[in-house]
Amino acid sequence: xxxxxxxxxxxxxxxxxxxxxxxxxxxxxxxxxxxxxxxxxxxxxxxxxxxxxxxxxxxxxxxxxxxxxxxxxxxxxxxxxxxxxxxxxxxxxxxxxxxxxxxxxxxxxxxxxxxxxxxxxxxxxxxxxxxxxxxxxxxxxxxxxxxxxxxxxxxxxxxxxxxxxxxxxxxxxxxxxxxxxxxxxxx
Numbered sequence: 001x002x003x004x005x006x007x008x009x010x011x012x013x014x015x016x017x018x019x020x021x022x023x024x025x026x027x028x029x030x031x032x033x034x035x036x037x038x039x040x041x042x043x044x045x046x047x048x049x050x051x052x053x054x055x056x057x058x059x060x061x062x063x064x065x066x067x068x069x070x071x072x073x074x075x076x077x078x079x080x081x082x083x084x085x086x087x088x089x090x091x092x093x094x095x096x097x098x099x100x101x102x103x104x105x106x107x108x109x110x111x112x113x114x115x116x117x118x119x120x121x122x123x124x125x126x127x128x129x130x131x132x133x134x135x136x137x138x139x140x141x142x143x144x145x146x147x148x149x150x151x152x153x154x155x156x157x158x159x160x161x162x163x164x165x166x167x168x169x170x171x172x173x174x175x176x177x178x179x180x181x182x183x184x185x186x187x
Contacts, residue, residue: 013118014039020155023176025143029136030176031097032081032129033104033147037074037114037155040121048077048123058083062094064102064126072102074114074122081129092134096141101126103141104148113156126151 018037025031038044051061064076078098084090105124108114114122126148134140153159160168172185 013115014044014122017042017044018155020151020153020159022147022150022154024147024150025139026176028131028133029139029143030129030131031100031140031143031147033101033144033151034127035148035151035155036125037152038123040123044123044125048075048125051079051125052077062098064098064105066102066106072105073109073119074105074124076101076105076124076126079125079127081127082132084130085132088137089130089132089134092137092140093128093130096137097128097130097144100141100144100146101128101148104145104150105152107145107149108152108156113153124152 014037016038018035020035020037021033023030023032036044036047052063055061059080061077061079064072064078066072078101080093082089082093084093105114109116109119128144128148130140130144172180172182174180
């Protein structure tokens with residue numbers, strides 16, 4: 001039950017699931033992050049707890065921490081998109097990418113995108129890509145910080161707009177891994 005001094009605007013923040021995406025950087029140190037933000041007691045909490053309780057081979061969701069024993073607020077579940085392989089990739093996944101995501105979420109709180117007064121009631125699920133070929137932990141951190149923040153910002157602001165999506169569609173789909181040729185698009 002909301003406290004008597006809670007404002008209607010605060011009570012409605014993330015009343016439904018908010019979804020965002022961000023891709024930052026290039027090459028093997030790029031970061032691609034998808035987030036779902038919601039409130040405890042709703043479907044995001046069910047998904048959050050289910051993901052944490054049901055890891056699969058190579059994909060072990062874990063609580064994002066600012067430092068050991070200090071989880072970021074809102075509680076943020078880090079879900080790997082790539083199984084950690086090799087020492088550097090493992091250090092990037094559990095080290096620099098996790099630290100970057102934590103800082104990106106904290107940046108969003110600091111800037112007021114996520115209301116600090118609601119942090120205990122909010123949950124974030126972050127699906128994070130860390131390339132197995134990652135070669136620079138500092139660049140990985142910076143890119144993940146920006147991608148984490150960008151995904152939260154997109155979720156909270158509803159970006160991109162439908163007009164932005166339709167405008168991008170005029171040029172055709174493209175991503176860092178594949179861009180179809182005009183000939184393929186015309187078929």
